[in-house]
Amino acid sequence: MTTGEAILVEGLRKEYGEKQALSGLDLAVPRGTVRGLLGPNGAGKTTAVRILSTLLRPTAGRALVAGYDVSARPDEVRRRIGLLGQHAAVDEELSGRQNLEMFGRLHHLGARRAAARAGELLERFGLADTGRKAVGKYSGGMRRRLDLAASLIGSDDRGDKSLILFLDEPTTGLDPRGRTEVWEAVRALVGGGTTVLLTTQYLEEADQLADAITVIDGGRAVAEGTADQLKAKLGADRIDVVVRDAARMEAAAAVVGMAAGSAGVERDMDRRRLSAPVADRMEALAETVRALEAAGIEAEDIALRRPTLDEVFLHLTGGDAA
Numbered sequence: 546m547t548t549g550e551a552i553l554v555e556g557l558r559k560e561y562g563e564k565q566a567l568s569g570l571d572l573a574v575p576r577g578t579v580r581g582l583l584g585p586n587g588a589g590k591t592t593a594v595r596i597l598s599t600l601l602r603p604t605a606g607r608a609l610v611a612g613y614d615v616s617a618r619p620d621e622v623r624r625r626i627g628l629l630g631q632h633a634a635v636d637e638e639l640s641g642r643q644n645l646e647m648f649g650r651l652h653h654l655g656a657r658r659a660a661a662r663a664g665e666l667l668e669r670f671g672l673a674d675t676g677r678k679a680v681g682k683y684s685g686g687m688r689r690r691l692d693l694a695a696s697l698i699g700s701d702d703r704g705d706k707s708l709i710l711f712l713d714e715p716t717t718g719l720d721p722r723g724r725t726e727v728w729e730a731v732r733a734l735v736g737g738g739t740t741v742l743l744t745t746q747y748l749e750e751a752d753q754l755a756d757a758i759t760v761i762d763g764g765r766a767v768a769e770g771t772a773d774q775l776k777a778k779l780g781a782d783r784i785d786v787v788v789r790d791a792a793r794m795e796a797a798a799a800v801v802g803m804a805a806g807s808a809g810v811e812r813d814m815d816r817r818r819l820s821a822p823v824a825d826r827m828e829a830l831a832e833t834v835r836a837l838e839a840a841g842i843e844a845e846d847i848a849l850r851r852p853t854l855d856e857v858f859l860h861l862t863g864g865d866a867a
């Protein structure tokens with residue numbers, strides 16, 4: 546059976562005893578796109594990735610990867626996917642090249658083919674110069690790029706276009722430089738047509754890499770769209786006011802709430818900043834300026850802005866972003 550979607554999930558459930566890790570997840574990822582799976586701790590992201598990569602069996606529901614049912618045809622699925630899990634099993638004492646060759650042998654590539662494939666992948670992920678260095682001496686970003694190379698070793702001659710890559714929190718624990726290196730490596734793959742499902746707790750990562758984002762919470766999808774669509778769905782733009790005198794924060798909050806026509810004024814005491822959603826941008830701005838002046842409250846800054854993805858995420862899940 547084939548579908549136009551690289552990944553198609555319907556009503557997927559996974560129970561661990563009483564605990565429902567997935568409670569009816571639906572997901573459709575078109576070929577050649579990057580989907581970000583965003584959710585708080587325990588939302589079910591890793592469980593979903595493990596089921597889709599055939600490491601775990603679902604309790605109920607259906608999941609097709611590359612058109613094959615993960616439960617009925619796990620062998621066909623495995624030949625078409627790469628998986629970058631949270632912990633990769635590279636050997637620190639061996640060089641990057643030796644590790645890749647070893648993974649190649651584990652995938653039954655044969656010594657010559659494994660060596661050639663290792664060379665290709667080192668080149669591709671910018672590791673050609675450091676291929677002979679022990680992995681224990683690699684930086685975080687280099688190491689993660691090696692993990693990425695290792696995850697592709699078995700998908701040998703299929704080419705990028707038919708490949709589906711699962712990345713489970715690929716940059717957790719990396720410094721900003723390492724993160725940028727991994728992002729670049731992922732972008733290069735996507736440029737070649739690879740489909741990617743990426744779980745992340747970093748909103749910026751989803752914003753940077755994903756064509757569309759599925760927000761999951763409590764084991765099911767609660768929202769889906771591009772970052773901009775999700776922001777628009779949350780609706781209202783916001784007005785931010787920085788109050789000069791911290792002692793006037795409460796008085797200012799009352800004034801801003803009235804002027805913006807919103808009861809939901811948020812207060813950031815440390816930065817002396819108030820923020821409220823607005824229905825009509827220009828009217829709210831003019832009214833806020835006028836009302837603060839009338840109340841004799843001095844503002845250091847007043848600005849209109851779109852909601853951030855963090856605010857969208859908090860609104861949708863009622864939890865923490867990271």
Ligand code: ATP
Nearest residue numbers: 561564565566584585586587588589590591592593
């Ligand atoms: P994180 O970002 O923390 O990895 P996640 O979104 O990947 O979170 P999962 O690891 O998929 O979430 O877990 C979903 C839920 O299922 C959690 O409540 C978790 O405690 C529970 N869970 C996961 N694995 C098991 C297991 N083997 N036995 C029992 N409960 C489990």
